[in-house]
């Protein structure tokens with residue numbers, strides 16, 4: 001039995017904040033596949049269909065991470081695997097990917113996760129599932145140093161996403177979340193937004209994920225490097241919907257390949273640029289299409305750690321299906 005840290009309650013509260021940011025993004029993002037929300041939000045960022053918005057696998061697995069941290073004070077991989085499997089077994093219809101179905105079914109029926117993961121994903125999965133669920137971990141360890149955040153993120157990813165890209169996606173996303181919390185008081189400053197990439201790159205191992213984030217950092221803040229993309233000439237604060245996000249998607253991806261490489265760089269770019277504005281961050285993410293629920297889960301989890309719960313639109317929190325922890 002692990003000894004829980006003295007500030008366990010404060011850590012768990014931060015994890016719950018990240019979980020709210022993640023799950024609201026997930027649930028709202030998912031409505032774009034079922035309703036006219038995607039079109040409606042292009043017109044008016046305040047226009048959404050009314051709830052309840054069911055959450056998907058992103059939130060279900062994030063709940064598994066949250067519960068493991070609340071119970072153990074850190075990632076116990078055996079415990080986490082059982083949490084993932086229990087939530088899957090109870091609600092397998094939450095939109096899990098094909099590989100996740102097979103893996104979680106096997107773990108749920110008693111197969112050791114190490115064996116099951118290697119059998120389902122030889123060499124490890126690099127799907128974006130390792131990043132989509134990690135925000136509560138970022139919250140829990142947000143006041144630890146980044147090396148600890150990265151270590152715990154690797155452990156959380158390793159259960160199902162042991163490929164180097166899967167690990168890198170979780171590490172990058174978790175460090176971004178911790179950075180958001182540490183710098184929340186200056187979240188509107190351009191230097192703070194730029195600094196997110198520095199912190200993430202300092203801790204993300206060499207990988208395509210890392211290369212994508214390097215590109216995103218250049219793209220966002222050094223326009224001379226990409227003269228054909230002038231997106232940041234626009235003032236997002238006053239004219240948030242006047243530009244096409246398509247050039248960004250073209251260069252960074254939008255999760256349509258469901259991989260960390262194709263998902264995390266774009267999500268970090270949106271989260272950095274809108275670190276002080278949860279609604280705009282989510283709406284911009286929705287506009288980029290692709291793996292919308294997962295993209296919004298990643299962006300929402302990071303940005304909520306900067307804005308606090310007050311930054312999440314109250315009606316969105318109400319419209320999200322209630323979380324049962």
Ligand SMILES: [Mg+2]
Nearest residue numbers: 056057058293
């Ligand atoms: Mg999902």
